[in-house]
Amino acid sequence: MRFHFKTDYDHDIxxxxxxxxFSLYAALLAVMVALPFVISSFYLGEVTNVxxxxxxxxxxxxxxxxxxxxxxxxxxxxxMGCYTCVILMEAGVPFVAAFVLCGIITGxxxxxxxxxxxxxxxxYLAIATLALAIxxxxxxxxxxxxxxxxxxxxxxxxxxxxxxxxxxxxxGAWYYMALVVVxxxxxxxxxxxxxxxxxxxxxxxxxxxxxxxxGVDIARTKTMAFGISCAITGLGGALMGLFAGAFNNETFNFxxxxxxxxxxxxxxxxxxxxxxxxAIVVAFLPQGLSILTDQMGRxxxxxxxxxxxxxxxLIAFIIFEPHGLYGRWLKLRIWLELFxxxxxxxxxxxxxxxxxxxxx
Amino acid sequence: MEFMQLLLSGLANGCVYGLxxxxxxxxxxATEAVNFAQGDFMMLGAFVMLGLVNPQYMGxxxxxxxxxxxxxxxxxxxxxDLTVLRHMFGQNQTAIVILTIALGFVIRFVTGAIWxxxxxxxxxxxxxxDIRAFGVVLSLADIAVIxxxxxxxxxxxxxFQRTKLGLAMQAASQNQMAxxxxxxxxxxxxxxxxxxxxxxxxxxxxxxxxxxxxxxSAGFIGIKAFAAAVIGGFGSLPGxxxxxxIVGVIEPFAARYLPPGxxxxxxxxxxxxxxxxxxxxxxxxxxTKKV
Numbered sequence: 001m002r003f004h005f006k007t008d009y010d011h012d013i014x015x016x017x018x019x020x021x022f023s024l025y026a027a028l029l030a031v032m033v034a035l036p037f038v039i040s041s042f043y044l045g046e047v048t049n050v051x052x053x054x055x056x057x058x059x060x061x062x063x064x065x066x067x068x069x070x071x072x073x074x075x076x077x078x079x080m081g082c083y084t085c086v087i088l089m090e091a092g093v094p095f096v097a098a099f100v101l102c103g104i105i106t107g108x109x110x111x112x113x114x115x116x117x118x119x120x121x122x123x124y125l126a127i128a129t130l131a132l133a134i135x136x137x138x139x140x141x142x143x144x145x146x147x148x149x150x151x152x153x154x155x156x157x158x159x160x161x162x163x164x165x166x167x168x169x170x171x172g173a174w175y176y177m178a179l180v181v182v183x184x185x186x187x188x189x190x191x192x193x194x195x196x197x198x199x200x201x202x203x204x205x206x207x208x209x210x211x212x213x214x215g216v217d218i219a220r221t222k223t224m225a226f227g228i229s230c231a232i233t234g235l236g237g238a239l240m241g242l243f244a245g246a247f248n249n250e251t252f253n254f255x256x257x258x259x260x261x262x263x264x265x266x267x268x269x270x271x272x273x274x275x276x277x278x279a280i281v282v283a284f285l286p287q288g289l290s291i292l293t294d295q296m297g298r299x300x301x302x303x304x305x306x307x308x309x310x311x312x313x314l315i316a317f318i319i320f321e322p323h324g325l326y327g328r329w330l331k332l333r334i335w336l337e338l339f340x341x342x343x344x345x346x347x348x349x350x351x352x353x354x355x356x357x358x359x360x
Numbered sequence: 361m362e363f364m365q366l367l368l369s370g371l372a373n374g375c376v377y378g379l380x381x382x383x384x385x386x387x388x389x390a391t392e393a394v395n396f397a398q399g400d401f402m403m404l405g406a407f408v409m410l411g412l413v414n415p416q417y418m419g420x421x422x423x424x425x426x427x428x429x430x431x432x433x434x435x436x437x438x439x440x441d442l443t444v445l446r447h448m449f450g451q452n453q454t455a456i457v458i459l460t461i462a463l464g465f466v467i468r469f470v471t472g473a474i475w476x477x478x479x480x481x482x483x484x485x486x487x488x489x490d491i492r493a494f495g496v497v498l499s500l501a502d503i504a505v506i507x508x509x510x511x512x513x514x515x516x517x518x519x520f521q522r523t524k525l526g527l528a529m530q531a532a533s534q535n536q537m538a539x540x541x542x543x544x545x546x547x548x549x550x551x552x553x554x555x556x557x558x559x560x561x562x563x564x565x566x567x568x569x570x571x572x573x574x575x576x577s578a579g580f581i582g583i584k585a586f587a588a589a590v591i592g593g594f595g596s597l598p599g600x601x602x603x604x605x606i607v608g609v610i611e612p613f614a615a616r617y618l619p620p621g622x623x624x625x626x627x628x629x630x631x632x633x634x635x636x637x638x639x640x641x642x643x644x645x646x647x648t649k650k651v
Binding site: 068070072116117119120122123124126127128130131132134135138139141142258261262265303304305307308310311312314315318319322351352353 | 394444447448450451452453454455457458459461462463464465466468469470472473477535536537540576583586587590594621622624625628629631632635636639640
């Protein structure tokens with residue numbers, strides 16, 4: 001166990017608490033950079049997929065994990081990011097500019113949508129955003145002249161400063177592009193968390209009433225959370241659409257939003273690591289299941305198995321490990337560090353009772 | 361006449377939405393949780409009934425099968441509370457929202473594995489005849505839906521207002537700890553309300569399946585029922601029925617008078633408008649919490 005002797009207030013908010021921690025993440029980055037030289041292009045594509053899911057998950061994590069607002073409508077913002085990016089590119093905007101712009105536009109629209117949604121709490125917000133996700137599908141069809149409607153759109157060629165990035169020709173380049181976006185988004189995310197805004201997010205999540213009493217502007221904080229969250233999710237959606245190559249109104253349906261929410265719950269709500277762990281589960285679960293059913297033989301090939309297993313996993317996690325995979329790892333680490341002094345009740349959940357919000 | 365026809369078929373559809381919404385409201389009133397799997401409960405109830413009635417399965421008499429299906433769904437609801445939801449006792453709403461969404465996925469998977477993914481028809485005596493009067497055609501199922509829904513809403517409403525168990529449910533939701541102190545077995549009461557919600561879902565499922573074909577995606581009408589419950593105001597039983605009727609009536613009129621593509625949007629657009637302007641529904645029960 002390492003003890004941090006803090007001699008400066010800045011030590012509380014440093015990006016990395018010590019050299020050991022920094023070197024761990026540096027090593028992880030080195031492994032990620034070396035990955036294209038080690039694994040085959042099929043698995044490289046899968047890892048790229050994980051990174052893309054992680055970006056979208058980070059977006060939702062900002063809203064749900066950090067600010068405590070449940071959204072079941074982030075597929076709408078993924079769609080918005082994707083369509084904006086492709087439409088801008090078709091209008092002749094270079095890819096890098098279009099990509100950044102689509103994030104900004106999605107963020108601004110998300111913040112605008114958040115303003116009427118500010119009055120809503122918990123379940124009502126979840127339902128409103130769910131309605132938004134369902135509406136997105138129909139709106140894409142209505143806006144056919146721009147979005148291609150049911151026929152969808154094909155992703156144009158990606159050019160970064162004259163260098164072509166094609167998933168089939170050079171998967172490594174695609175992977176590096178996703179990795180760079182992940183790095184930048186994670187750094188931005190981490191820096192927001194240690195800024196006053198990030199503290200305000202946590203205050204709103206833990207208790208809106210006490211946050212208000214401490215002088216946090218709830219409306220502004222929630223709008224910011226929505227904006228930033230939608231911007232990041234929009235980037236994730238843009239990458240997802242471009243990576244898939246073709247997309248239409250059904251690509252980003254509301255099940256995608258639910259899957260995104262399930263992903264961050266399984267990974268661990270409120271942790272950056274959670275978004276990545278959840279993304280790994282989401283991306284590799286279908287592969288793992290298909291390998292498993294192949295081993296069991298034809299008779300076990302049940303349609304819809306994937307979502308069923310996903311649901312069961314989620315139920316198990318919410319009941320037994322509400323902090324997700326990363327929470328489990330933290331507990332394991334503390335157990336190891338305290339060994340042999342960890343006690344069984346160390347992580348017992350406090351008994352709590354609900355009170356209604358209704359007064360009649 | 362066309363107007364009347366649209367209105368009546370809309371009302372019949374709206375009653376099914378209202379019945380599913382009743383399930384939401386029941387659970388919300390008694391446990392302060394929102395059951396996102398209520399639509400899938402309904403779908404499961406319909407399939408249980410189908411398993412009992414249809415000749416290729418059990419081939420039972422329809423009227424005999426109704427109480428059995430109700431019992432099965434009630435027991436399932438209670439068991440679900442016992443095994444899954446009781447672990448979440450006292451936890452916040454958000455976790456329960458996610459949990460019930462996951463439950464919906466599991467229910468859809470299990471149903472698909474048992475009864476298959478093809479659309480099927482329930483052998484229901486309600487599906488046969490229809491009645492023509494004043495130039496309006498109404499199927500027996502539509503009439504049954506409207507009558508049953510109105511009766512159910514009245515019964516449940518009175519149940520919550522008058523009976524001891526109903527009052528205990530309200531008390532358990534308002535303040536769990538205080539309810540304990542008053543001698544209410546809160547956990548058992550919550551189990552009872554899940555059983556009740558299972559039965560209501562079963563009724564909704566039987567009526568839904570009598571109106572047309574059934575497949576495992578039928579549970580997605582739960583989303584429209586959500587719109588109904590929110591428009592009526594979560595926590596109000598007559599409100600849920602009203603909301604269901606509003607959504608049900610808007611749909612056929614939107615399909616008739618709006619350009620294609622816009623009609624599916626109507627219920628959700630209404631939902632969002634209600635949430636913006638009257639966030640707690642037309643029959644609101646919420647005021648700001650005081651410290």
